[in-house]
Amino acid sequence: MWIHWSHVSKQYGQQEGQKSLKQMKKPSSYGLLDFSAQVRQGITVILGPEGSGKSTLLKVTAAVMLPDDGRITYRFQSDQHYVWSRGSVIASGTSGLGDLKEKIGYVPDIEHVKHHTTCEESLIHLAQLHRLSRPRARVRKMLAKWGLAAFRKRPLADLPVSELKRYLIVQSLLVQPQFWILDEPTRGLDDYGRQLLIHELKSLDRKRIVLLSTQDMELAECADEMILLEYGSCRRMGKRNLLTASVSEGTVAAWYKAMQTFTRATEQ
Numbered sequence: 001m002w003i004h005w006s007h008v009s010k011q012y013g014q015q016e017g018q019k020s021l022k023q024m025k026k027p028s029s030y031g032l033l034d035f036s037a038q039v040r041q042g043i044t045v046i047l048g049p050e051g052s053g054k055s056t057l058l059k060v061t062a063a064v065m066l067p068d069d070g071r072i073t074y075r076f077q078s079d080q081h082y083v084w085s086r087g088s089v090i091a092s093g094t095s096g097l098g099d100l101k102e103k104i105g106y107v108p109d110i111e112h113v114k115h116h117t118t119c120e121e122s123l124i125h126l127a128q129l130h131r132l133s134r135p136r137a138r139v140r141k142m143l144a145k146w147g148l149a150a151f152r153k154r155p156l157a158d159l160p161v162s163e164l165k166r167y168l169i170v171q172s173l174l175v176q177p178q179f180w181i182l183d184e185p186t187r188g189l190d191d192y193g194r195q196l197l198i199h200e201l202k203s204l205d206r207k208r209i210v211l212l213s214t215q216d217m218e219l220a221e222c223a224d225e226m227i228l229l230e231y232g233s234c235r236r237m238g239k240r241n242l243l244t245a246s247v248s249e250g251t252v253a254a255w256y257k258a259m260q261t262f263t264r265a266t267e268q
């Protein structure tokens, strides 16, 4: 089981059909630029400065955004694979995309949603959509586990940020995804939710692929592998223990700081 990115690029501000002068004058920027890498089962933490492309990488990998160029190949357990690229969408329509999406749990980096469905109703609906057995019981158990029982009747639009973040984690885990993709999951999360998430990550079996972007260095210590992004490209990639062995403190925080110092020095 693996995910392979091959020369993936995503440019913003150059959408097809842009006609207005205002849109044409708006400068385009790269979210991802010729990004290539491969990850296997376990936790891969994506690091990088603000605007380096972490969210873009996770969005295209969660198949909520189409890359402009390149391809992403997902290899499932049973020798099946799926290719996500402009070409594959043209070639196969949307067939197979549903299968891929069933295997992906995605936690977006958002702090507000407009939906007025309650937390519990929304999760039950999701469980029914995925034809999960005993949806109500399953949802109640998850709500209790993630400290959301008292918020189950709250409309999603009225959830405080920390509870919304916990809800997003629950909805992503409901289908027991093979690919669990989390974008800055601790941003806005309270300490209780943060500890629950760290516990969940530490107790996960290594049979799935977890991709996680974060600026939270304690969370980053959960990594088996790390990818360092810069300007939309992969600057470094490797096992956490090998990369952090290059700094005396042996921590992700110290390694990341050293990498940023090198970047600043080369830019001067």
Ligand SMILES: Nc1ncnc2c1ncn2[C@@H]1O[C@H](COP(=O)(O)OP(=O)(O)OP(=O)(O)O)[C@@H](O)[C@H]1O
Pocket: 012, 013, 029, 030, 031, 032, 048, 049, 050, 051, 052, 053, 054, 055, 056, 057
């Ligand atoms: N919707 C958009 N329209 C225009 N440019 C965008 C858009 N989204 C992202 N970008 C640009 O793409 C680049 C990568 O952004 P992205 O959000 O992927 O980076 P990031 O590493 O996740 O940043 P952050 O840590 O701030 O979340 C940045 O230059 C950003 O300004």
